Structures are given as structure tokens and as C-alpha cells.
Amino acid sequence: MKLKYIPVYTADFEEQINFYTQKLGFRITGTMTFYEGRESTVIRSDKLNVALLVTNNDSNSDKSNIIINTADCLNDYHALRTAGVFFCKSPAYLPAGLAAEFLDPAGNKFMLLEERNYNEQ
Amino acid sequence: MDYSKVLRNNNKIVSRTGGQRQGPQYTSDLSLRFVLSGSERYDIGRRHLSIYPDSFLILNRGTQYSTDTDLDQQVQSFAINFDQQFLQDFKDCWTFDHDSLLDKGNGNGKVQPEFNETIYPFAGDIKYNVFHLKQHLDDGMQDEMLINEYLHHTLINYFHIYNDEICKKAEKLDFLNQGTRVEILRRLNLAKEFLYSNYNQNISLEDLAEHACLSVNHLLRTFKQAFGLTPHQFLIQLRLKRSLMLLKDTRYPVNEVVGMVGFECPSSFIRLFRTHYKITPLKYRQSA
Structure with a gap:
């Protein structure tokens, strides 16, 4: 078994796909139908090693919470911001490490987390 | 790698390898001094301070100092000098953030940290951030926005360390x-x-x-x-911690490490090491 897809729902499909492909570096790899009459678009990022399943949903009530692991939070925060991603939380220190957060157009929350080991001897 | 980089806002970063003696000079800005390998000695007035990779030194603007290293040592040092204006902007936004939580509209009442010129532990967030920054600069990164982002965070980290090491410890004193x-x-x-x-x-x-x-x-x-801790306990812990570095990063035999960190008797060193880290020095070296 392995984890393969993360579903995200959106009311504005076009805008959502543009955000993922132009700002986060995903590419469209195909479509799949899970539920009767609703097609999902599969997008993949080799860099993040993950596939998202973007589904049109007019009510748009389901939000995802996605945590992206990074080796250098400030660097990736800066790169994404330069690409035009708006961060709702700039990098701040948590017990787990350094983290920043942004929302996609549909309001799904992405956390950019650099885990740090504070118990190093 | 050796370079000296002055940013457009006058923040300055200096990376040096190899030891050399530098005669008396003055710091032009607040400066953070790190040693990433080996050790470097700073003479400030009557004080002689040695910086190792587990600690860093703060120098205030206008401090006179000279530095020296042992000839046989490979020393890698890294210094960040903060421009006055950059520092002031940082302090303003730092005190504003914290004042607004406590005491609205009274920015003047807040005591700003006096930069206590001493040695602080180099660990945790500040270490991660400085290592990331150095890696980027070694790779030739030129983006000043990003460099300043790291410098801004280094100051955040320093203020947290200052709070832990000075403010919280002063609170504990019974006066x-x-x-x-x-x-x-x-x-x-x-x-x-x-x-x-x-x-x-x-x-x-x-x-x-x-x-x-x-x-x-x-x-x-x-x-x-x-x-x-008592001064003696503090010293023992420091010696044990520095023996870890020597065991991990050098090939000196354990018996020599004992003397290098200031213990006289190998058996008491091994006993203390084992009690403290639940592993023997030799096994630690093999697993490191």
C-alpha cells in the first residue's frame, strides 16, 4: 500500500488549476472519475512527489490541510512568494520547526514545514 | 570559502578559512561572530574569549578587539554585521509587535534589549538559519532579498536567545x-x-x-x-559536550580527547560520559 492522491475541491476549477500549474509547479497528468458524473483532474509534482486530485465542487465546503516538508523553509517561502503566492502566515517558529502557511484560491491550507531537531547533542 | 559580501543596505557578511592574527580594530556595527570549525580567540580589553562551534559571540558597535587562532588549526569563521538602520527597523517592528500585545500606545515604556557582549550557545534555530545562509552564499547565491530574510530571522533568533539567556535567567535570581x-x-x-x-x-x-x-x-x-547547575557541574557538562565534537569530527584517540577537554583521568571521563549519554565514548564514535 502507499499514499497516492490528495483530493482538493474547488468552485473555480480554472483558477485552481492555474494556481497549481503556474505557481506551484504541478503538471496535469490526466483525468479520473471517482463519483458518478464528476470528473477529477490529476496533477502531479515530481519535486514534491505528490499527486493532487482536483475536483469541481460548487458548494466548496471541503477544505484540505496539506503539509509540505521542506529542507529550507525561508528559501522556499521566498521562491514561492516571488512566484506570486500569497502567504497568510509568514515563517514562524513552532516546537516542530520553522513553518509558513499559504492558501490556494479555493481556501485549502498548505503549510511549508522545515522540521528541526532541537534535542541535538 | 573566503568572501566578504556587503549588501546594498550595508549589512555585511564575512566568511574566512584558515587562521590569521588580526590586530586591534573596532566593530563598525553590531556583529555576530561564529566559528564553524576549530576555535578563534577574541581579546576584548582584559577579557580573552575563545569561540568554538557550539557558541557565538556578540560584539557591539564600537568595541575594540583583536583575534587570533592556533597555527595548527583549520578554522572556519563566519561573521554577520548588521547595519544600524536595519537593526533599528528590526527593533521597531519587534517592539511594536510585542508592545501591541501588552501595552497599547506606549512604545517608549518598553525596555529594549541591551546587547550583552558575551558568549551565547550556538544551537537550535539560529544554527539552522546561519548554516542555510552560509550554504547559499558558498553556492554563489546573489538574491539580496533572500539574504536579508535570513538576516532578519537571525536577529529574531538572537532576541529569543537573549530572552532565554538574559531575561529569564535574571528573573531566577533571588534579589x-x-x-x-x-x-x-x-x-x-x-x-x-x-x-x-x-x-x-x-x-x-x-x-x-x-x-x-x-x-x-x-x-x-x-x-x-x-x-x-553549580559552576563545577556546568564545566563538566561543557567538557562532555565538547568531547562529543572531538569524537565525532576528529580522529584523536579517546585517551587524547580526555586531556584535550580538560579531564585528567580517562576512567572518570568514561564513567561520566556513560552516565550522561548512556553510551561509551568509543561506541559513540563508531555510531556517529
């Missing part, structure tokens, strides 16, 4: 007067930096007390209050 607490802690930091710098020598309590301008009794009592 009613805030001024007395700050002054005693300043002297205890003199004792601490003396231990950091001479950890591999035989240090008598009298020497330590004299260096800190405190009586032996006073030193013993207040040191324990502030740091939770």
Missing part, C-alpha cells in the same frame, strides 16, 4: 531589585564565558570568582540560581 539582578547576571556571564573559554584548563573557584568580580560564596549561590 528584589531588578537592577541588582541584571548586574549579578552580567557578572555571572563573565564567569560563564570564562568557563567557555578555558574549559580545558584547571580552573579554581577562586580564579572564577575573581574573574566574575564576586565572592566565592556569592558566585556559588547565584550561579546555581541562574543556571540551575
Whole structure:
């Protein structure tokens, strides 16, 4: 078994796909139908090693919470911001490490987390 | 790698390898001094401070100092100098953020941290951020926005360390007067930096007390209050911690490491090491 897809729902499909492909570096790899009459678009990022399943949903009530692991939070925060991603939380220190957060157009929350080991001897 | 980089906002970053003596000079800005391998000695007035990879030094604007390294050592040092304006902007936004939580509209009442010129532990977030920054600069990264982002975070980290090492420790001292607490802690930091710098020598309590301008009794009592350890326990822990570095990063035999970190007897070193880290020095080296 392995984890393969993360579903995200959106009311504005076009805008959502543009955000993922132009700002986060995903590419469209195909479509799949899970539920009767609703097609999902599969997008993949080799860099993040993950596939998202973007589904049109007019009510748009389901939000995802996605945590992206990074080796250098400030660097990736800066790169994404330069690409035009708006961060709702700039990098701040948590017990787990350094983290920043942004929302996609549909309001799904992405956390950019650099885990740090504070118990190093 | 050797470079000296001055940013457009006058922040300056200097990376140097290899030791060389540098005669007396003045710092033009607040400066953070790191040593990533080997050790470097700073002479500031009568104080002789040695910086190792587990600690860093703060120098205030206008401090006169000279540096030196042992000839046989490969030393990698890294310094960040913060431009006055950059520092002021940072302080303004820092105090604004924190004032607004406590006391609206009274920015002047907040005591801003005085940069206490002493040795601080180089660990945790500041270490991660400085290593990331150095890696980018070594790779030739030129983006000043990103460099300043790292510098901004280095200051955030330093303020947190200052809060932990100075403010919180002063609170622990059993004196009613805030001024007395700050002054005693300043002297205890003199004792601490003396231990950091001479950890591999035989240090008598009298020497330590004299260096800190405190009586032996006073030193013993207040040191324990502030740091939770007696000076002797602090010194043993420091020696053990530095033996980890030598075991991990060098090939000196264990018997030599014992003497290098200031222990006299290998068997007591091994016993202390095992009690503290639940592993023997040799096994630690093999697993590191």
C-alpha cells in the first residue's frame, strides 16, 4: 500500500488549476472519475512527489490541510512568494520547526514545514 | 570559502578559512561572530574569549578587539554585521509587535534589549538559519532579498536567545531589585564565558570568582540560581559536550580527547560520559 492522491475541491476549477500549474509547479497528468458524473483532474509534482486530485465542487465546503516538508523553509517561502503566492502566515517558529502557511484560491491550507531537531547533542 | 559580501543596505557578511592574527580594530556595527570549525580567540580589553562551534559571540558597535587562532588549526569563521538602520527597523517592528500585545500606545515604556557582549550557545534555530545562509552564499547565491530574510530571522533568533539567556535567567535570581539582578547576571556571564573559554584548563573557584568580580560564596549561590547547575557541574557538562565534537569530527584517540577537554583521568571521563549519554565514548564514535 502507499499514499497516492490528495483530493482538493474547488468552485473555480480554472483558477485552481492555474494556481497549481503556474505557481506551484504541478503538471496535469490526466483525468479520473471517482463519483458518478464528476470528473477529477490529476496533477502531479515530481519535486514534491505528490499527486493532487482536483475536483469541481460548487458548494466548496471541503477544505484540505496539506503539509509540505521542506529542507529550507525561508528559501522556499521566498521562491514561492516571488512566484506570486500569497502567504497568510509568514515563517514562524513552532516546537516542530520553522513553518509558513499559504492558501490556494479555493481556501485549502498548505503549510511549508522545515522540521528541526532541537534535542541535538 | 573566503568572501566578504556587503549588501546594498550595508549589512555585511564575512566568511574566512584558515587562521590569521588580526590586530586591534573596532566593530563598525553590531556583529555576530561564529566559528564553524576549530576555535578563534577574541581579546576584548582584559577579557580573552575563545569561540568554538557550539557558541557565538556578540560584539557591539564600537568595541575594540583583536583575534587570533592556533597555527595548527583549520578554522572556519563566519561573521554577520548588521547595519544600524536595519537593526533599528528590526527593533521597531519587534517592539511594536510585542508592545501591541501588552501595552497599547506606549512604545517608549518598553525596555529594549541591551546587547550583552558575551558568549551565547550556538544551537537550535539560529544554527539552522546561519548554516542555510552560509550554504547559499558558498553556492554563489546573489538574491539580496533572500539574504536579508535570513538576516532578519537571525536577529529574531538572537532576541529569543537573549530572552532565554538574559531575561529569564535574571528573573531566577533571588534579589528584589531588578537592577541588582541584571548586574549579578552580567557578572555571572563573565564567569560563564570564562568557563567557555578555558574549559580545558584547571580552573579554581577562586580564579572564577575573581574573574566574575564576586565572592566565592556569592558566585556559588547565584550561579546555581541562574543556571540551575553549580559552576563545577556546568564545566563538566561543557567538557562532555565538547568531547562529543572531538569524537565525532576528529580522529584523536579517546585517551587524547580526555586531556584535550580538560579531564585528567580517562576512567572518570568514561564513567561520566556513560552516565550522561548512556553510551561509551568509543561506541559513540563508531555510531556517529
